[in-house]
Amino acid sequence: MSRLTEILPLLYRALLETTLMVSISIFFAVLIGLPLGILLYMTSNPLLFGMKPLNAFLGALTNVIRSFPFIILIVAIMPLATWLTNSSHGPVFASVALSIASIPLFARLAETSFNGIGKGVIEASIAGGASLFLIITDVLIPEAKRGITQAITLTIISVVAFSATAGVVGGGGIGDLAIRYGYYRYDTVTMVATVVVLIIIVQLIQIIGDFLSHRQEGR
C-alpha cells in the first residue's frame, strides 16, 4: 500500500504526459488525416474527383507509413522530430512520431466511413449541381459523422497503446511507466497499477466514443 502512495506522483505525471501526447497526436491525426481520408475517397470516385494515379499514390503512401513498426518509425523520424520540436526527447518530441503514425491510420478509418455512404446520395448531390466543397461539408462529413467519431475513438486508443513505446525517446506516459518500473525493475505493484489505469483510460475513451457516436441525430 505504501508503495502505491509512493508511485502516485509518478502516475499522475505519467497521466499528464499521456494526455499531452494523445492530444497532440489526435489533433494532427484529424487535421491532416481527415482531409487525406476525404482525398482518398474522392479520388476513387469518378463522380467526385476520380483520379486513379493520385489515389494509388496516396494509398501507397499511407500503406508505407502504416507498415512501419512503431519503434522503427520513432527512430527513423528522429531528425525530423528534432528539427520540428527543437529538442531530442520528451512527450512533445514523441508526439511527432505518434502523429505521423496516427495520421494514415485515421485517414484509412475515415475513408472507410466515407465508403459507407450510399453511392446514390453522392449521385443525387452531383445531379443537384453541388460543388465538391459543398458535398464535403454538407454530405460527406455529416453522413459519415458517426463513423468518424468511431474512427477518432479507435485512433485515440491506438495512440495510447503506441505511446507506451514512446519511452525510448523519453516520451514518458503511463505505458512507459509500466515498462520501466513494472517490466525492467520487476516492480509488480507499479505494473499492476499502471495496467489498471490503462484499462480504465481505454474503457473511458470507448464509452465516451460510443456515447457520442450513438448520439448523432437523424440516423
Next chain:
Amino acid sequence: MGIELRGVSKTFELKNRKVEALKQTDLSIKDGEIFGLIGFSGAGKSTLLRVINLLERPTSGSVIVNGVVLDSLTEKELRTRRQKIGMIFQQFNLIESKTVYENIEFVLKASKHDKRKMADRVNELLELVGLTDKMHSWPKNLSGGQKQRVGIARALANEPEVLLCDEATSALDPDTTKNILRLLKKINHDLGITIVLITHEMEVIKEVADRVGVMSDGEIIETNDVYSIFSHPQHNVTRGFVQDIYDFVIPPHIRETDSSQVITIKFLDENAEANYVNQLYRHFDLDISILNGRIEYINGMPLGFLMLHVQGDGGEIGNLKTFITESRGIEEAEIYE
C-alpha cells in the same frame, strides 16, 4: 428546345471486356412533354437517363438540353446547368443526416440562392409536395412516398426545365405510386417542366407518359405516342410489355379448328365504346361467347379488347373476320404469347 441526343453511345470498359450499355442513339424529347422510357433491367435505360445530365459521360455523341450542348461545358458551367435539370431516384437518395428542410435547403445552397429568401422557397416547395408538417422530420422517419416527395421538392428547388425520374415509383406500393405519378403530372402541367422517366412498368407509362421509347439491349427499338404503342405495338419486346397489361391468354380447353376459333377484337379510340358486339350477333349466324374483355383508358382515350370464342360454319367465320377488317375503328388483335 427540349432534349436532343445526337449519336450518343456509352461503352463501359470492364477489366477484360467492353460492355456496350448504350448503342449509338438519337432521341428528341419535346419541350414540356412527359417522355417515358421502358425496358427490362439491363436494357440501358438507366444509362440513357444519366447521359442526359452527364452523370454518365457518353463515349460518343452530344447531349443538348434546351439549346445548350452539355458535353462542351466546363465543370463549373455544367454544375450550374445541372441545377436546371432535376433528378429523382428509386431509392430517393436523401441525405440521412439532414432533416427534410435541410435536404431541400442543400440544393438551394448549391445554387447560391439568396439566403434571406431560402426559407420562403423551402416552404413553398414543401407546400407543393404536401409535406409542410414534416419539415423537421428525419428521412428515416418518413414513408417511401414521403421520401419521394422530399426528393421531388429537392429536384424542383432550383426551378428546373427538365426533371429526370429514375424508376421513381418502383420502390413504392401501388397506391403511393399513383399519388406520386399524379404529382408528377401536376408538376408537368402546372410548371411546364419536361419530364423524362424510366420504368419497367407499363402501368407507369400508361398513367403519365405522352410518348414512349422502348429500350432493349442498349437501343431504343420503338418510339411512339403512348396510345399507338398500346394499340399497335411493333416490336416483340413492346408487345410483351403491352400484353402484360391485358394479360389475355387463350383458355387451354379451347381447341381451335375451322369451325371453332378464338378471335380477339381491338376497339380503337371512341369506337371502344360503340356497340359493334350487337352487330356481330345480329349479322352472323354463329355461336359467339365472350371469353374476356377489357377497356383501358390511355391518356383518357379508350382502348378496348374483346376475346370471343366463335363456333359455326368456317365460311361464316371468314365473313366475320372480313367484317372486322372492313369496319372502321376495330381490328383483329393478335394475342402475343
